[in-house]
Amino acid sequence: MAVLETQELTYTYSEGSPFEKTAVDHVNLRIEEGEIVGVMGHTGSGKSTLIQHFNGLLKPTSGKVLLDGKDIWENKEKIRDVRFKVGLVFQYPEYQIFEETVYKDIAFGCKNMGLDDAEIKRRVFETAHDIGIREELLQRSPFELSGGQKRRVAIAGVMAMNPEILILDEPTAGLDPAGRDKIINHIKNYHNKTKNTVLIVSHSMEDVAGFADKILVMNKSKLFCYDDTKKVFGRSEEISEIGLDVPQITKVFTQLKKQGLDFGKEVYTVGYAKDLLIKNLRERSI
Amino acid sequence: MLKDITIGQFFPGNSIIHRLDPRFKIVITLIYIMMLFTGSGVSSLAVGAAFTVISVFLSKIPFKMFAKSIKPLLPFLLVTAVINLFLVDSGELYFKWKFIKITEGGVNISVFMVIRIILLITGSSLLTYTTSPITLTDATERLLSPLKKLKFPVHELAMMMSIALRFIPTLIEETDKIISAQKARGAEIDTGSFTTRAKNMVAVLVPLFISSFRRADELATAMECRCYNGGEGRTRLRQLKSSPKDYTALAITIIFYITALITAHLLKS
Numbered sequence: 001m002a003v004l005e006t007q008e009l010t011y012t013y014s015e016g017s018p019f020e021k022t023a024v025d026h027v028n029l030r031i032e033e034g035e036i037v038g039v040m041g042h043t044g045s046g047k048s049t050l051i052q053h054f055n056g057l058l059k060p061t062s063g064k065v066l067l068d069g070k071d072i073w074e075n076k077e078k079i080r081d082v083r084f085k086v087g088l089v090f091q092y093p094e095y096q097i098f099e100e101t102v103y104k105d106i107a108f109g110c111k112n113m114g115l116d117d118a119e120i121k122r123r124v125f126e127t128a129h130d131i132g133i134r135e136e137l138l139q140r141s142p143f144e145l146s147g148g149q150k151r152r153v154a155i156a157g158v159m160a161m162n163p164e165i166l167i168l169d170e171p172t173a174g175l176d177p178a179g180r181d182k183i184i185n186h187i188k189n190y191h192n193k194t195k196n197t198v199l200i201v202s203h204s205m206e207d208v209a210g211f212a213d214k215i216l217v218m219n220k221s222k223l224f225c226y227d228d229t230k231k232v233f234g235r236s237e238e239i240s241e242i243g244l245d246v247p248q249i250t251k252v253f254t255q256l257k258k259q260g261l262d263f264g265k266e267v268y269t270v271g272y273a274k275d276l277l278i279k280n281l282r283e284r285s286i
Numbered sequence: 287m288l289k290d291i292t293i294g295q296f297f298p299g300n301s302i303i304h305r306l307d308p309r310f311k312i313v314i315t316l317i318y319i320m321m322l323f324t325g326s327g328v329s330s331l332a333v334g335a336a337f338t339v340i341s342v343f344l345s346k347i348p349f350k351m352f353a354k355s356i357k358p359l360l361p362f363l364l365v366t367a368v369i370n371l372f373l374v375d376s377g378e379l380y381f382k383w384k385f386i387k388i389t390e391g392g393v394n395i396s397v398f399m400v401i402r403i404i405l406l407i408t409g410s411s412l413l414t415y416t417t418s419p420i421t422l423t424d425a426t427e428r429l430l431s432p433l434k435k436l437k438f439p440v441h442e443l444a445m446m447m448s449i450a451l452r453f454i455p456t457l458i459e460e461t462d463k464i465i466s467a468q469k470a471r472g473a474e475i476d477t478g479s480f481t482t483r484a485k486n487m488v489a490v491l492v493p494l495f496i497s498s499f500r501r502a503d504e505l506a507t508a509m510e511c512r513c514y515n516g517g518e519g520r521t522r523l524r525q526l527k528s529s530p531k532d533y534t535a536l537a538i539t540i541i542f543y544i545t546a547l548i549t550a551h552l553l554k555s
Binding site for chain 2: 052055057080083084087088089090093095096097098108109112113143157158161
């Protein structure tokens with residue numbers, strides 16, 4: 001069963017005013033349990049608006065969001081429970097940090113869930129360990145940390161709530177390559193360990209190509225495509241046309257194909273490209 | 287929620303009101319406020335209302351926007367009305383119960399007060415709706431420039447004002463974002479009991495202050511990078527020039543003001 005589903009989801013900002021704008025336009029999609037989904041799209045394509053519907057921060061103008069088959073807006077009072085099930089990490093989440101210590105900030109979400117102190121402590125230590133925050137940092141002020149560390153603290157705060165679905169909006173924006181790789185690895189490990197569904201918003205194909213099962217592309221408020229990573233990159237030319245960048249290695253192989261060297265497969269990670277080339281070279285040398 | 291705050295917002299347009307010299311617009315608004323508060327009685331208020339309606343109509347800004355700017359002040363209006371209604375004791379007695387009294391004077395004053403405040407908000411919103419914050423502060427600086435002779439820091443004040451105005455929408459957006467982020471972590475901000483909400487405001491205010499200080503720092507650096515060193519010898523991209531239509535507008539306003547004064551005087555006598 002789909003863990004998350006939308007039916008004709010539509011959202012219009014400032015309805016009826018001169019600034020009216022439809023940010024999400026009749027979107028239908030089903031996200032299966034345990035998948036990693038890359039959400040891509042241009043700035044202003046509606047991807048951030050879309051994901052804010054998944055945990056009930058925005059209420060659809062029309063259409064429905066179903067979590068485990070149930071309309072999340074069926075009971076308004078229960079919308080907070082939806083937020084515990086669907087954890088959302090915003091863009092630049094380090095700007096939401098406010099507690100005196102790293103420990104307290106990671107614990108904030110768990111506390112709101114009403115967990116007991118022992119459980120909160122267990123979760124904070126476990127998440128901090130998993131995301132690479134050393135124990136001695138937990139009693140420090142979060143404002144003394146580096147940018148990358150702060151970001152990891154903020155992400156840990158949502159991970160500690162152990163949501164069924166974890167959504168991260170541009171988790172690597174503004175980080176250096178080392179910090180980016182670290183965060184991506186931590187997210188991968190989190191997924192391997194918990195098997196929870198993970199959605200990652202990004203406008204860099206490079207980021208998500210390597211590990212997303214499926215890719216969802218938004219374009220001009222509409223769902224452009226939502227399919228297996230392989231199939232989506234099979235349409236790399238269309239994707240380039242709507243102004244999204246495909247991974248460099250895909251570009252190389254598209255160009256090779258144009259020049260008559262067709263491998264018959266979609267290539268979107270460097271590792272896979274290496275294996276493919278070596279295999280082909282061996283076959284030829286035999 | 288916070289998006290509904292429209293104070294200080296600017297709606298670009300090309301109406302006659304938009305095109306007036308901002309210095310004249312400020313002076314006109316001041317005369318308008320005097321018109322609302324010096325004249326007493328129905329007649330001067332009616333003249334003020336007529337002036338407001340005509341200006342709003344000329345500005346081509348949807349009426350809804352004005353309703354929106356009044357909405358957040360409704361509780362304040364209500365309190366003003368109630369206090370005046372019960373505390374003013376003059377004229378014919380309408381109703382009495384123990385120590386509560388409602389008199390003719392009370393009813394009059396509370397109704398007038400509410401209408402006056404609504405007109406005041408509408409009029410001053412019109413100024414900010416039709417004038418971009420930058421031209422507005424430019425105009426203030428020019429209008430206050432005689433005070434420079436008294437060593438009054440006119441330029442600095444205008445600069446602070448324009449920065450403050452410029453950052454209102456940014457701060458609102460930021461607040462919205464932080465509220466969403468904390469809600470995503472299960473904080474009860476617009477639900478829950480008063481005490482939990484108050485406690486959770488900390489989770490909003492701390493990040494907001496931190497980001498404001500960061501912004502202030504960045505802005506100061508950016509200004510220094512562009513060799514900003516105060517108002518001395520600074521030239522302007524947009525020179526303010528007055529034209530006949532500005533004088534006409536001012537003249538019309540003064541006529542309205544005088545009419546309000548005369549009608550009030552005639553009705554009294």
